[in-house]
Each structure stands twice: as structure tokens, then as C-alpha cells.
Amino acid sequence: MNRNVLLAIPSYSPDDSGFQSPIGETYAYWEKIISYFLTKAETVEIHCWKDEKTAMNELSHFEEKAAAADDGDLIIFTVKKTPALSEFLVKSHLKNGRMKWFTVNLIRGGETVLHSGHWGTELAVYGLSEEDLSFITNKVPSETDFTWW
Secondary structure, X not given: OOEEEEEEOOEEOOOOOOOOEEOOOXXXXXXXXXXXXXXXXXXXEEEEEOOOHHHHHHHHHHHHHEEEEEEOOEEEEEEEOOHHHHHHHXXXXXXXXXXXXXXXXXXXXXXXXXXXXXXXXXXXXXXXXXXXXXXXXXXXXXXXXXXXX
């Protein structure tokens, strides 16, 4: 199969900030999908807005393995995947019930395997296999919009 898909998780902006939250306020789908695709990644790239100080400070624990780049209003951390980082992503991705990071990219061999954008409400999966598709469709909310290319 090996196609690409963009998943738009049903979401809303709770406070007119532009911040997107999944309807139902749960990221259970994200935890499961990230856990699954972390097994296919070598590198993790995390984008934080400059005003998200707590998120950036937490990422500094992985500093010895991270490269940070300043891209205007964003700080982009590129970190080699480790068991500690994987656990951190899956278990510590929320602050006050909201996703901490604007973007998380999982990368293998220089190619993005999975892109999680807009605080986990948009997911793009590249080179999707039948097994990947079956896994994903059982984890995302039923109202999720799938766009293929």
C-alpha cells in the first residue's frame, strides 16, 4: 500500500487563542499512535513556540542529545530517540490537559514517518502500510477526516 494520509482529528479552539484541542479533551489516540510510530523512528523533532517556556525547559533534560534551532517564533529541537525520550513523549505530553508541543515529527533516515501538528489534532503519516492503517483507524475518533495522497 505505502500511501500517505493526513488525519484531521475533530477539534475546536476553546479560548479563541488558536490553540486546537480535540473534541472530548482526550489525547488517548495520540499516545497510542505516537507509541506505535516511535518504534519506526530514529530521531524526534519538536517545535515549541518561544513563549512556551515550560515545554522548552523540559526538553533541556535531553540537551546533550538535542540540537535547537531558532526559526522566528519557534524553537525546533532535534533529538536522537532514546527510551527516556520515548517515555517522556508518551507520558508527559500534557500540561493542564493540553498538548505541550505545537509539532512533533518522528523521523527515520532523514524522512518524516509521522508528523503531529497543531497540538496533536493533525497527523500526517507517510509510507503507510496496511498494518499501519488498521492500527490507526482503530485508535482515532470515528469523526476523524482522512485525506489521502
